[in-house]
Amino acid sequence: MRISIVGAGALGQVYGVRLAAQGDDVTFVVRPERVDDARPFVIEQVNSADRRDTLERPRLAADIPADAEVVLVTVRFDQLAPGPGGAAPRAAEGRTVADLIVRGPSVPVVVLTPLLPPQRARLEEAALRRITPAMPSVSGYLDERGVVRYWIVGFASTLIDDEGGAPAEQPRLEELARRLTSADLPARLDPDVGAQNAATTTAFFPLIAAIDAGGGTSALLDNEGVLGTALEATRECMALADRVGAVAPWTKLLTRAIGPFTLKPGFALARVAAPEALRFLDAHFGPKLHAQHLAMGAAVLEMGREHGVSLPALERLMGLIEGRTGAR
Numbered sequence: 001m002r003i004s005i006v007g008a009g010a011l012g013q014v015y016g017v018r019l020a021a022q023g024d025d026v027t028f029v030v031r032p033e034r035v036d037d038a039r040p041f042v043i044e045q046v047n048s049a050d051r052r053d054t055l056e057r058p059r060l061a062a063d064i065p066a067d068a069e070v071v072l073v074t075v076r077f078d079q080l081a082p083g084p085g086g087a088a089p090r091a092a093e094g095r096t097v098a099d100l101i102v103r104g105p106s107v108p109v110v111v112l113t114p115l116l117p118p119q120r121a122r123l124e125e126a127a128l129r130r131i132t133p134a135m136p137s138v139s140g141y142l143d144e145r146g147v148v149r150y151w152i153v154g155f156a157s158t159l160i161d162d163e164g165g166a167p168a169e170q171p172r173l174e175e176l177a178r179r180l181t182s183a184d185l186p187a188r189l190d191p192d193v194g195a196q197n198a199a200t201t202t203a204f205f206p207l208i209a210a211i212d213a214g215g216g217t218s219a220l221l222d223n224e225g226v227l228g229t230a231l232e233a234t235r236e237c238m239a240l241a242d243r244v245g246a247v248a249p250w251t252k253l254l255t256r257a258i259g260p261f262t263l264k265p266g267f268a269l270a271r272v273a274a275p276e277a278l279r280f281l282d283a284h285f286g287p288k289l290h291a292q293h294l295a296m297g298a299a300v301l302e303m304g305r306e307h308g309v310s311l312p313a314l315e316r317l318m319g320l321i322e323g324r325t326g327a328r
Helices: 010-021 097-103 117-127 165-182 193-213 219-223 222-242 249-257 260-273 275-285 287-305 312-324
Strands: 002-006 025-031 041-045 051-055 060-061 072-074 109-111 134-137 138-142 148-151 158-161 186-190
Touching: 010 025, 010 041, 010 051, 010 060, 010 072, 010 148, 010 165, 041 186, 051 134, 072 165, 097 117, 109 117, 117 287, 158 165, 158 193, 165 186, 193 219, 193 222, 193 287, 193 312, 219 222, 222 287, 222 312, 287 312
Parallel strands: 002 025, 002 072, 025 060, 041 148, 072 109, 109 134, 158 186
Antiparallel strands: 041 051, 134 158, 138 148
C-alpha cells in the first residue's frame, strides 16, 4: 500500500518504519529543508524485549505524492489548525497541513494526532474535505541518540473512525487497518472514534498540561499549588468530556484513582521500576511541548463555553502555563 505520513516525529516514525519494514511504500512529508536529510530512522520498542527496526533510507518529500493511497497525519496538535481567530499554523515553510491536503490526491486523510471538535471543523474547512479521526495505540519520544523509543499499548488497538471520511474511502481505510495489523500495530475501524478521542483527550488534558505548568514531573510533585489546580481541573474536564462523547473505558477508572495521596507514591515507584516512563512524560508532555499545551487548552476552554461547562480551575492552570512563556 502507498502511504504518505505528514510529519516525521516519534509517532510518524513508528507507524512509518513498521509499515515500511513489511514492504509498504511509505513517504514522509516533511519541511522542505529536511527533504535531503539522509539519516536513517531508528525505532526501539521498549515493551517488546527492545525490538529495534531501522529504515536506512527513509523517503522524504515536501508534498504528498500524487500516487498516495492514504495519508496519515502525525504532526503536533498546535500544527493542525488555527485557533479561534488565529493565524494558520505552519506544518512546513509557507504551508499548513490543510495546504498539503488540498494540493494532494483525493484519498483518505487519517489524523492520528488528538483532534478536538473545534480543530477538526477548522481543519476540514481549510482542507475542503472531510477527514478521518483516529486514536493511536503508540506512545513514544525521541531520545538523546536520535532514536525513537516507544510503547505499544497491549490492551488497545489503533482505532480508525469508520464514519470519519467519505463513504467511498471505506475500502482503503479497511485496507489500512489490515496493513497496520500485519505490521504488529493492531488496528480496526470503529464507530464514534472522533467523539471518543475528543472526550478522552479532554479528560486527560489537565494532567498532561500540569507537567508543563510545574516545570516537569519532579518539580510538579513538589508544587502543591499546581498539583491541586490540575486535579481540580481534571474533575471539571471529566464533566465536559461526558458532554463531548464516551471516554475510553479505562479513563474514568484512572482519573478517579489519581489524587494527591496516590500521585507521589506512584511516581516514586515509577522512578525505581520504570524510570524511562518518567523520561517519556517529560519529553512527550513536558515544557518542550509548550505551544501544544497552549493550543489544546484554548480548544478545551472553547468547548467548555460551547457546552455551558464552567472551567475556572482549568483557566487558572492555563494562566500558570502562559506565565512560563517568558522563561522559554
